[in-house]
Amino acid sequence: MTQVSRRTALKSSAAISLLAGFGCGRNAPSTTDELASLDAVATAQAIKSGDVTALEVVNAAIDRAEKINPAINAIVTPYYETAREKAAAAPAGAWFGVPTFIKDLNNVIGQRTTFGARAFANYVAPTQSAHIDAIFANGLVSLGKSASPEFGLTATTEPLLSGAVRNPWNTNHSVGGSSGGAAALVAARVTPVAHGSDGGGSIRIPASCCGLVGLKPTRARTPFPDGDPNAPVVLTEHGIESRTVRDTAAYLAMMEVENDLPPVGLVGGPVTARKKIAFFTKAPTGVAVDREVAAVTEATASKLEALGHEVTEIEPPFDSAVLQDFGIYWAARVAGVVANWERVSGQKASYNTFEPFTFGLIEFYEARRSLLETAIARLIAFERDYRAAFSDIDLLLSPVLATPPPEIGYLSTAYGFDLIMERLAEYVAFTQVVNVSGGTAISLPVGVSAGGLPIGAQLAAAPGNEKAVLEVAYELEEEFAWHTRTPDLPY
Numbered sequence: 001m002t003q004v005s006r007r008t009a010l011k012s013s014a015a016i017s018l019l020a021g022f023g024c025g026r027n028a029p030s031t032t033d034e035l036a037s038l039d040a041v042a043t044a045q046a047i048k049s050g051d052v053t054a055l056e057v058v059n060a061a062i063d064r065a066e067k068i069n070p071a072i073n074a075i076v077t078p079y080y081e082t083a084r085e086k087a088a089a090a091p092a093g094a095w096f097g098v099p100t101f102i103k104d105l106n107n108v109i110g111q112r113t114t115f116g117a118r119a120f121a122n123y124v125a126p127t128q129s130a131h132i133d134a135i136f137a138n139g140l141v142s143l144g145k146s147a148s149p150e151f152g153l154t155a156t157t158e159p160l161l162s163g164a165v166r167n168p169w170n171t172n173h174s175v176g177g178s179s180g181g182a183a184a185l186v187a188a189r190v191t192p193v194a195h196g197s198d199g200g201g202s203i204r205i206p207a208s209c210c211g212l213v214g215l216k217p218t219r220a221r222t223p224f225p226d227g228d229p230n231a232p233v234v235l236t237e238h239g240i241e242s243r244t245v246r247d248t249a250a251y252l253a254m255m256e257v258e259n260d261l262p263p264v265g266l267v268g269g270p271v272t273a274r275k276k277i278a279f280f281t282k283a284p285t286g287v288a289v290d291r292e293v294a295a296v297t298e299a300t301a302s303k304l305e306a307l308g309h310e311v312t313e314i315e316p317p318f319d320s321a322v323l324q325d326f327g328i329y330w331a332a333r334v335a336g337v338v339a340n341w342e343r344v345s346g347q348k349a350s351y352n353t354f355e356p357f358t359f360g361l362i363e364f365y366e367a368r369r370s371l372l373e374t375a376i377a378r379l380i381a382f383e384r385d386y387r388a389a390f391s392d393i394d395l396l397l398s399p400v401l402a403t404p405p406p407e408i409g410y411l412s413t414a415y416g417f418d419l420i421m422e423r424l425a426e427y428v429a430f431t432q433v434v435n436v437s438g439g440t441a442i443s444l445p446v447g448v449s450a451g452g453l454p455i456g457a458q459l460a461a462a463p464g465n466e467k468a469v470l471e472v473a474y475e476l477e478e479e480f481a482w483h484t485r486t487p488d489l490p491y
Contacts, residue, residue, distance in 0.1 A: 033491055035060045036189035039244040039483075040098045040251070043192055044139075047097040054097025058087040058141055061099035064190045065143060067490045072166045074175075074184040076104045077112045078144040086141045093139020094254060100135070100240075101146040101194045103182055106226055108132060108142065116150040116159040116178075119341055119353035130223035131238045131255070135195060138254045146194055147181030149413065150355045151337060153330075154420070155205050155401075155428045156411040157181055160355055164408045167209060168487040169453055173405045176209035178202040179241060183210040186241045189489060193247055197225060199236035200330065201400070201431025204443035206241060208400035208456030211445040211485060213242045213473070215252065216431075218463045219438030221264070222255040232376045233329060235435040243483055245473045248442070252466060261463070267470040275472060276310045277301070279397035283429035284316040285323060290403040293455055296447030297399050300457045303479055304397070304472070317389040317396070318433050322382050325375035326432050331365035332372050334358060360417025379436050383463070386437030390462040395472060398430050400456040404449040430458055439463045442473055445482040 029035045029052055038046065046052050062080050069075050087097055107113050107125030114120045136142075147165045149157050157180025158164040165180045167173040168188040175184045179196030183206030186194050196203040198216040207214025217237045225238045239255075242248045246268075253266040279301040281294040305311040338349050338358065351359070365372075389396065403426070411423055434441040441460035449455055461469045477483070 036064060036489075036491060038192060040095060040192040040242065040247045041244075043098050044095045047091075054087040054091070054141070055084060057097050058083050058099050058143070061143060061191050064188070064491055065185070068168070068188045068190060071171055072168055072184045072188055073163050074147055074165045074181040074188075075101070075143075076114060076145045076147050076162050076181065079111060080143060083141050083143045091139070093137055096139030098140050098193070099143055099191045100140045101144055101182055101185055101191060102132065102135070102142045103148055103179055103195050103197055104145040105148050105152050105178070105197060106132060106195070108145075112145065114145075114161055116148045116152070116161060117354060118161045119345075119349070121161060129226045131225040134223045134255055140193075143191065146179075146185055148178045149180070150358055151334065152178030152197065152199060152202055153334060153361065154178070154357060154411060154413060155201070155424060156406070157184075157206075158408065158412060160413070166408065167405055167453070168489070169211065170451070172407055173453060174209060174408055174411065176206035176401075176405065179206045179214075180209075183207060183212055183214075183241045186210070186212055186243060187487060189486065189491070193240040193242045193251065195238065196241050197236050197238045198435065200326070200435050201428060203239050203241065204400050204431050204441060204456070204458060205428065207443040207445070209405040209454060210241070211448075211454030211482060212443075213245055213248050213445065214443040214456075215239050215248045215466070215469070216434055216441050217252060217466060218261060218440045220259055221252070221257070221261060221440075221466070223257055233379045233436065234438075245470060245477045248473075249470050252470075264466045267467055267474075269471075270474040270478070271471050274308045274310065275394040275468060276312075276392065277304055277395045277397055277472075278312050278314045278317075278393045280314050280316050281399060282316050283402055284318045284433070285320040285425060285429045287402055287426045287429055289399060292447075292449050293399045293401065293403060296455045297397060297457050300444075300446050300476065301397055303476065307475055307479070309472075312393075318385070322379070322433055322436055323429070325378045325382075326436055328365065328368050328371055328375040329379060331361040331368075334361040335365045338362060355413045356415075357413035357417065357420055360420070364417070364421075382433070383437045386433065386439055387462050390465075394461065394465070394468050396460040398458050398460070400430055400443045400458045402427055402429055404451070404453045404455055434460050437463065440466045440469055442469050444473055444476055444480075445485075446476060446480050448485070
């Protein structure tokens with residue numbers, strides 16, 4: 001088990017002390033409306049200063065969850081009484097009392113983990129990962145498990161097990177995936193942050209759909225999550241869906257572990273040093289990018305140039321070959337998960353236990369099994385190509401997705417596999433390369449469609465350079481003031 005280092009603990013204290021100011025301590029938050037408006041840093045400071053108790057904060061979050069969840073369907077399994085018990089205990093951790101949710105792909109000891117699959121509807125976890133240990137060690141209080149698509153396999157959160165999660169900005173539209181339940185709950189102001197994971201864009205995609213900040217950290221930056229640390233290519237890093245850059249920065253500072261990566265520490269705001277930024281709006285796969293989405297990226301580039309950064313437009317620096325290899329590797333992992341379930345359960349997988357899309361991915365892999373070894377070799381080599389793209393720039397700016405959030409049902413996993421894959425390819429084309437490379441990227445809610453739906457832009461950097469990403473993100477937050485935009489809510 002990965003241990004949280006003393007350095008990490010000290011950094012988490014620094015994160016709170018340096019990022020405390022948010023009006024707390026002067027006018028104590030008293031209503032659920034006021035508490036809903038606070039980010040995690042401000043919530044933690046309000047609790048520490050005695051303006052409000054952790055139990056009051058948690059009870060207010062539970063009240064909001066009970067009011068909004070019937071409309072957005074983002075909570076798979078609530079654990080409200082457990083949360084109240086944790087909040088009533090002795091304070092411990094820099095973010096003690098800050099309410100959150102844990103994504104339902106991840107185990108919490110003694111709690112239900114469904115992985116979004118009917119096969120695991122009654123599974124109760126006997127263990128949990130080092131990352132979940134670290135979340136709780138830093139004092140966050142989980143209200144329950146947030147929804148994910150089956151095994152986190154797709155870019156919308158509409159599992160057959162628990163039903164579609166609906167976007168708080170327009171409940172006819174998708175929240176993205178796979179951290180879709182987490183993003184919906186944060187966008188709906190139920191909790192200031194919620195745990196997520198990103199294996200191909202699964203923090204950044206929901207952040208873009210729901211008007212949030214979503215950082216995919218560098219590979220091995222945080223305690224290792226559930227999964228195989230010896231996998232040929234480790235794709236997934238964990239983090240949070242948040243509404244403010246400072247929450248994301250503080251969380252990273254708390255969770256960072258000591259290893260060979262250059263340390264990030266606490267990034268407390270923008271700096272005066274200007275960056276070299278290249279941007280592109282064309283998809284590496286050649287699919288059409290919605291004009292509104294491209295315009296948001298272009299407007300962001302113009303804003304960065306006005307702020308004094310050196311901004312250059314380029315063609316996509318990566319081609320679609322890496323995404324084809326990613327697809328084969330992704331499908332191979334799915335085949336392994338289902339085969340392991342059959343071995344452990346002694347049952348044969350069927351359409352009553354797993355979704356049609358899951359079987360489609362298995363068939364996709366079986367038809368390409370002979371290509372897996374070559375695909376893995378190319379995925380490993382891709383990190384070199386990705387790093388080379390940053391040889392004379394600091395950051396890459398692009399869209400997160402090719403279109404605004406689609407309507408519920410457009411990416412339904414019950415459709416024929418070929419249709420789903422075609423639609424996914426037309427929707428998701430900018431995020432996976434960062435996972436393959438081990439690099440870092442953030443989705444920032446810089447735009448809104450004509451229909452009132454959020455549109456994000458992605459800032460990506462070479463592995464280890466979260467500092468540059470976060471510094472520029474702070475600047476854009478000041479310019480676009482996205483934290484002032486709120487969906488219509490019943491509180």
